[in-house]
Amino acid sequence: MKKYTYNQLSVLQYILLIHGAQVGIGVLTIPRELAEKASTDGWISLLIGWLAATLVSLIITNMMKQYPEKTIIDIFPLILGKWLGRVAIALMSIYCGIAAFVLLINATGIINVWLLSQTPAYVVVFLFALPTYLVIQGGVRAIGRYAELVFYLTLWIPFVLTTAYREVHWLNLLPVIKEGWHPIWEASKSTVLSFLGFEFGYFAYPFLQKKQYASLGIVIANTLTMLVYISVIIVCFAYFSPDEIKEYTWPTLNLWKAIEFRFLERVDILFLSSYLFILSTTASPYIYFCVFSSSQLFGMKDHRKHLRLFLLLVPVALWLYTPSFIDLKKASQIWSYTGLFFAYALPLLAWGPIKLSKRAEGGKKA
Amino acid sequence: MRAFQILLCSFLVIMLAGCKDQINLEDTTLTLMLGIDLNEKNELLYFISSPVFNREAKEKSEQYGIRSSTIREARMGFDERVTGLTQPGKIQVLVMGKKLLAHPDWFRLLDVVFRDAKFSVNARMAVLDGPLHELFDFKPKDKPRLSIHVTTLIDTANNRNLTVKTRAQELHRQMYEKGMTPTLTELKKEKKAVKVMGTALLKENGTYAGSIEPRDTILLQMLLHEKQGELSVTIPIKEPNEHNQIVKDRISFFIKGVQKKVKTTYQNGRFHFDVHFKLRVSVSERMFPFDMKKDYKKMERMISDELQKDYMKLIKKCQEIGADPFGFGLYARAYEYKEYKKVEDDWTKAFSNATVEIKPDVSIKGNGVIK
Structure with a gap:
């Protein structure tokens, strides 16, 4: 029963789907978050976070290998039984829903601060919802292709960023490990969460065409994300003074704001507009797997009904209540905590039992 | 379905034109130069200089000075007087009076420059030795619009390293950086010209410390x-x-x-x-x-x-x-x-x-x- 063969992902799409899900609003804030805790040594914390995320991703892939044709929500009922399984599916769907919602309101918040300060949040999020619907209704493959397309479309970003190199002060990065290892460990806790998105290994694995590349693919995705983060962090640390960088909510955007060409002022506006594509590749897998899980929960084959409902609910929610910047921060925190459980704790907990049950099955057959 | 798509498209075209943030260019007054100074009674004065693109206007730029407590509040005063809506996104030069720099808390006046995302942080920061109204009232016949003239003056003088070019963003860094003190371009209004006097050195707290020649x-x-x-x-x-x-x-x-x-x-x-x-x-x-x-x-x-x-x-x-x-x-x-x-x-x-x-x-x- 190959349920997902009609919707297969190539290895590149698999990599970029996961990478796209990882790189989102985090890039805009991570230089400050790290600077607050570990000053300019934050990049070491990032490497630690990357190591942790890669290890857990490998565990997830290994776990999914036991059921090559099933996503996590097909596995839940098998292990936990029908009812507990349904609860688990519902929780998974809620987790993805929270993540998607947090991403959408954060993106809206940023747009409201930087670009459209007079436009109400629900209008902005409604405008997000329309193209998102068009992409997600096509299923995993469409999302994978979209992630690939966006990746190509945003390749110019690092090149424009190099113009900021004229005003960097590499001295800011010295000395390395200035206050010992303690703050670095402290900061690595938050970098662990910057890599959230690799948990799509749960969902994307059965869609992958060439399953032998799954482990390699997820490692590449994590590494790609690490490279994006580390280049942004290092440029920010070298550009802003370590005493100053904590002043900015989104240091990465301020970096763009200072770039100026003879023919173009305010590169930040251009950048932010195209950054919406990157944000969309983060939000869309979460939205998809949220409605995918909930549709399966209700035994529906077509995920589009729930998708329409979800994309309608978000603007309505924002119409009823516009979240303040404190709410946004709290919402992100909630996502981090749930993410810590679903992405890190769950595979560590489930890996052992799944391995054992598989072995027992194998023993029975033999 | 087709009708729905067409309806959706036309709906988007109407909605997407800047949403509620739409501004028509003819309704804007682009501030190119902003000045902050103190008068004899230690009251804050704000000046702007904006280009005028109207064919009927005889002067090619308009300038106003008003008394106000903050930059944002001053915008109200300017909007009461200028033709269009004053826009801070294109400010090229931010001039402070030397008198203002004697007070250590002057940098806090610039809060809106860094807080409001619409503000340009690429404005060149300068200090004028003398009262600011002299500079803003200056209408040289043999020079382009004053704001453009001052911008180019600073840029070219900086190209020959006669003065520093400290943009607002860079000033923010220098102010917060504990290991260095800020520097600004120092200007002086002479009888017939605006002159680059070199570089103004500030102390750690931002007050004027002295200047060095080109x-x-x-x-x-x-x-x-x-x-x-x-x-x-x-x-x-x-x-x-x-x-x-x-x-x-x-x-x-x-x-x-x-x-x-x-x-x-x-x-x-x-x-x-x-x-x-x-x-x-x-x-x-x-x-x-x-x-x-x-x-x-x-x-x-x-x-x-x-x-x-x-x-x-x-x-x-x-x-x-x-x-x-x-x-x-x-x-x-x-x-x-x-x-x-x-x-x-x-x-x-x-x-x-x-x-x-x-x-x-x-x-x-x-x-x-x-x-």
């Missing part, structure tokens, strides 16, 4: 950025010569390349900075006879000595007025972190105790097209 700014810029833009230096050479001549013994040269190495140490309770310069120069003007072929080594030494003397004078001056525009604190942080951490909150004091040694090593690479 000639010293070249040295400062070289220490900060190595080679950037054009570096042309003229120095006196002491050769035994008869008196009362009109042509003084001067030599001018371009600096073609700079390599800087700073060695930072901490000994006996004070920081020690050893700056080793490798300069490649090309002579562009010589006011006295000299046999370059034979004695170029001697000339190299003379130039080195003269530069060293100038540098020591400049650094001594900065140490005396309590400023570190060179950012030696960054070196101290990078290489003597433990000791720096102890004094970082009062770095300028530690810097005034520090010993700085500059060792220029000049090598003449060119002599022009005549002998």
Whole structure:
């Protein structure tokens, strides 16, 4: 029963789907978050976070290998039984829903601060919802292709960023490990969460065409994300003074704001507009797997009904209540905590039992 | 379905035209130059200068000055007077009165520049020696619009390193950075022109500490950025010569390349900075006879000595007025972190105790097209 063969992902799409899900609003804030805790040594914390995320991703892939044709929500009922399984599916769907919602309101918040300060949040999020619907209704493959397309479309970003190199002060990065290892460990806790998105290994694995590349693919995705983060962090640390960088909510955007060409002022506006594509590749897998899980929960084959409902609910929610910047921060925190459980704790907990049950099955057959 | 799509498309076209943030260009008044000053009664004054693009208008730019407490509040006053909506996104120059800089909390006035995302942070920061209304009321017949003129003036003077170009974003860094003090472009309104006076040095808390001439700014810029833009230096050479001549013994040269190495140490309770310069120069003007072929080594030494003397004078001056525009604190942080951490909150004091040694090593690479 190959349920997902009609919707297969190539290895590149698999990599970029996961990478796209990882790189989102985090890039805009991570230089400050790290600077607050570990000053300019934050990049070491990032490497630690990357190591942790890669290890857990490998565990997830290994776990999914036991059921090559099933996503996590097909596995839940098998292990936990029908009812507990349904609860688990519902929780998974809620987790993805929270993540998607947090991403959408954060993106809206940023747009409201930087670009459209007079436009109400629900209008902005409604405008997000329309193209998102068009992409997600096509299923995993469409999302994978979209992630690939966006990746190509945003390749110019690092090149424009190099113009900021004229005003960097590499001295800011010295000395390395200035206050010992303690703050670095402290900061690595938050970098662990910057890599959230690799948990799509749960969902994307059965869609992958060439399953032998799954482990390699997820490692590449994590590494790609690490490279994006580390280049942004290092440029920010070298550009802003370590005493100053904590002043900015989104240091990465301020970096763009200072770039100026003879023919173009305010590169930040251009950048932010195209950054919406990157944000969309983060939000869309979460939205998809949220409605995918909930549709399966209700035994529906077509995920589009729930998708329409979800994309309608978000603007309505924002119409009823516009979240303040404190709410946004709290919402992100909630996502981090749930993410810590679903992405890190769950595979560590489930890996052992799944391995054992598989072995027992194998023993029975033999 | 088709009808739905067409409906959706037309709906989007209507909605997407800037949403509610739509601004028509003809309704805007682009502020290109903003000024903040204090009057005799210590009240804050705000000035703007904006270009006028109307064919019927006889003047090509409009300027207003009003009394207000903050920049945002001043916008209200300007909007009551100017034709369109004042827009802060294109500000090119931000001028402060020298009187304002005597107060340590002036930097807080700029909060909106960094808080409002629509504000341009690329405005060049300048200080005017004198009352600001003189500058904003200045309508030179032989110059482009005042704001454009001042912008270009600062940019080109900076290209020749006669002054620094501190943009708002950079000022924010310099203000927050504990290991250095801020520098601004210093301007003066003369009878017929706006003149670049060099570089204003600020103290750690942002108050005005003193200024250095364009000639010293070249040295400062070289220490900060190595080679950037054009570096042309003229120095006196002491050769035994008869008196009362009109042509003084001067030599001018371009600096073609700079390599800087700073060695930072901490000994006996004070920081020690050893700056080793490798300069490649090309002579562009010589006011006295000299046999370059034979004695170029001697000339190299003379130039080195003269530069060293100038540098020591400049650094001594900065140490005396309590400023570190060179950012030696960054070196101290990078290489003597433990000791720096102890004094970082009062770095300028530690810097005034520090010993700085500059060792220029000049090598003449060119002599022009005549002998």
